[in-house]
Amino acid sequence: MAKRLSLLISLLLLIMIALPVQGQDDVETYVLGVAQPFTGPLGSFGTDFTRGIELAVMQMNAELEASGVNIRFEVASADTEGTPDGAARAVQTIVQTTGAEVIVGPLTTSEVLGAKQFADENGVVIVAPASSGIPGAIPGDNIFRVMYPPDNFAALAFAEIARSRGYENIAILHVDDPFGNGLAERFTIDFQAAGGGEVTTIAYSPEPPDLSGEATALSADVAQLSGSGNTAVFCICFLADAQKLLQVAQIDPILTTVEWMGVENLVSPDLLADAGHAQFLQSVNFISVSFTDTATPLTSPFIESFTAEYGDPPGPFTNYAFDAANIAMLTMLAAGNDGDAVTGMLPFVANHYIGTSVQAYLDDNGDQAIAFYGIFRVADDASSFIEIGTYNGSTGLLEMNE
Amino acid sequence: MFERILIDSLIRSMQVGSLYALMALGITLTMSVLKLPNFAHAEFVTVGAYTALIVSRNVSTNPIIILGLSAIVASVVALVSHITVFRPFEKQKSSIYIMLLASFAVGLIIRYVLFLTADTFDLFDQRIQVPLEIWYRTDNFILSNVFFWVVPTSIVLVIALSLLLNATPLGREMRALADNFDLARVIGIPVERVKWLTWLLVGALAGISGALWGIQTSVSPLMGWVVILSVFAAAILGGLSSFPGTILGAYVVAFSENTIMQVLNFQFGLSFSFKPAIPFIIIVIVLLIRPEGFTQFFKSNRSLKR
Structure with missing residues (x-):
């Protein structure tokens, strides 16, 4: 009897152990x-x-x-x-x-x-x-x-901004990586296709200790381009690199006289944390685009x-x-x-997913195909960025509020 | 235009060269007195820059206070590195290769502490709150307050360091250590005290140069690391033992990176993307052709190791 009971208990235990597994x-x-x-x-x-x-x-x-x-x-x-x-x-x-x-x-x-x-x-x-x-x-x-969205939308947006602001030539400073090279190349094509003039490019290596030499070369490019028409600077830089550039540009006699555009990661309060940089960006009518969340x-x-x-x-x-x-x-x-x-x-x-800020939709490359940018400039008191327009990547329509 | 570019790049070479000299002298000191190729020096520089950032935001924007506190904090970090890591390895009579690895490890630890701190307090890519002002302007060039902070400060510190090494008992003790460690110990030089003071001196130099570099650019956890190869190139040009050689090496590296690079870009369109290769090229050429660097040029002077 005891033998049967212990066998039964053993079986029950085995079943209990096996069940959750x-x-x-x-x-x-x-x-x-x-x-x-x-x-x-x-x-x-x-x-x-x-x-x-x-x-x-x-x-x-x-x-x-x-x-x-x-x-x-x-x-x-x-x-x-x-x-x-x-x-x-x-x-x-x-x-x-x-x-x-x-x-x-x-x-x-x-x-x-x-x-x-x-x-x-x-x-x-x-x-x-x-x-x-x-x-x-x-x-x-x-x-x-x-x-x-991929940067070809941003390139088109910047080319459209350049056209609307009457820039005839552009001096680009860009980081020498796939992002910088790709955007500089695509912007040049779009800008010139829209009737723009000469574009010069200066590439710098990623994570540079400083950018003073590049700033001097940029200044020389602007001086040369300005002879043949209204020229602007286009900064395709990361935030830290832009800070290094601005440290030199803000006292450069040529770079302070032309307008500036910059990529969207520069639309950051950190870029305006230095009062000198903020005032410089305000004085050169710095403009940028940023992918707008809706x-x-x-x-x-x-x-x-x-x-x-x-x-x-x-x-x-x-x-x-x-x-x-x-x-x-x-x-x-x-x-x-x-x-x-x-x-x-x-x-x-x-293509059937509603995102937290934008509808997903992919193109033939498997990349996001819906792009809607806000256009930003530095506020008059140089303390923040304010939205002054929009660019619809699907229609190519630029709308400025001021 | 070429004249303007040339003058501008020469001014920049002087400014950058002065900072390289401050940083490279620290490396030369650790190498000759402490027998340590210290790659953690990069992080001592970054610690100095972060101290400057925090001081400029919370204490004062007076550059003297900023530089002073940066020197103190970086000195303490350097000394703590010695006490907690390098000294135990020395006691084990570790080879120079192990010490080199240890310096990498110390550098990485400090770097990631800085990363964590920067992440927690949002201190990535920040500017030290010292406003830029134009102090001198001509048709061809502009000199800012940063130039007048960097160049004279570096020159004064280099002179002070030379006086310290050549005209004080501590300097004689340090040179004795550099010359023959065992003999220095035998004749009664308090070796450990001299080492402590050397680390404090090395940290102070790194801290001040970091603060000045941060004022010139911006502050991030990698800022010391991205500049350390140029600084090592300068120290190698100085033969890792000669103060005047190191200073000359610093200006040669800065001149190559700025003036020569600028001329090559302007005349031949060479991309600035090649700029980071310049220190490597200098290191390889020096090691191949003149491994002793500029040491021989300054035989008559009092170098650390004679």
Whole structure:
């Protein structure tokens, strides 16, 4: 009797132990890779982007559980260090250690291009939330640049601004990377196609210790171009580089006499933190474009849930990482955890996705095809940037309010 | 136009060369007195710049106060690095390769502490609150207050350092250490005290140069690192032991990066993207043709190592 009882208890125990295991086995886990720069100058972006992605995963898992769907998403992240090589290593590490077939990230076009070869060769899908450099616009690859429009829209916007302001020649200073080279080249084509005159370019190496030599050369270019018509400066620089340039330009006898345009990352309060720089930018009628967020039904819920989860509101562009993660996960739910199937399905899903600030819609290159820019200048008191117009990338229409 | 570009680049060479000299002298000191090729020097420079930024925002915009506090904070960081990392390795009689790796490690630790701090307090790419003013203007060139802060400060500090090394007991002790470490110990030189003072001096030089570099450009956690190769090129030109050689090396590197680069760009259209290659080219050429650098030119002077 005792023998039978102990056998029965043992059986019951075995069943009790086995049951939850059986339950867990029913849940299928999809790994969502996250390749972002956690270290280096872009580290703060990478950290915030990853929070946005993790929030999307948390929300998705909660909905899947509530709906009784036995699929869960798990994040596997790696540091791209903000470099092309680092991005390639990060994507490779995630894929080889977790079997992930879909990666959200990396951040910049240089990083995306760094990871491209491995992704294409191994059927890994890259969903990049904020890469906009023109060299990344490649049809038929495994890279999707959702939400944030490629820089050819910005190039057209700047060419239109230059035309409307009557600039006949442009002196460009640009960072020597895929973003800077691509935008400078595309702008030159668009500007001259719209009847613009001569364009000179000066490229500088990324992360320069200072830009005083380049500023002197820019000044010489402006002096030469000014002889044949109204000339402006176009600064395709990162924020820190622009600060170094302005430190020299603000006392240059030639660069202070012409108007300036600058890329959208310069529309930042940090650029105006130095009073001398702010006054200089105000005096040279500095103008820029910035991709304008428009409110959608998802805007407030995203900001509220992010703030509730992390204590701080989301940083710049973090909503795009959140959107990119959602597009990736929705596609995986539809196509399964298979890179090739996701590649085929993702444009369809993206084109039906309402983002937190803009409707996603992809072109033949797999890049965001809807672009709507605000046009900004420095306020009269030089303390902030104010919006003075809009540029619709779909229609090519520039509207200025002043 | 060419005349203007040339004069402008020469002024810039003088300004940048003065800063390189301040930074490179610190490297020469650590190399000759402490026998350490210290790559963490880059981060001491950055610490000085961040101190200047914080002081300019919260304490004073007076450049003397900014430079003074930057020197103090960077000195403390340098000394703490010695006490916590370099001295234990020295006691283990570690090879120069291990010390080199340790200096990289110290630099990385400081750099990422700076990254975390900058991230927490939003201190990326910030400007030190010292306004730029034009102090002298002609048809061909303009001199700003930054020029008059950087160049005289560097010259005064270099002279003061030379006096310290050549005309004080501490200087004699440091040179004795540079010349023969074991002999210096045997004849009763308080080796550890001299090392501590050398680290404080090295940190102060880095701190002041970082603050001045930050005033000239902007402050970020990588600012010291991006300039360190040019500074090492200057120190190598000085043979890593000669003060006058290091100073001359600093101006040669700055002249190459600015004036020669500017002329090549203006006359032959050479892209500024090649500018970062210049220090490497100088290092390779010097190591191939004249490994002792400019040391031989200054034999009659009191170099650190005779």
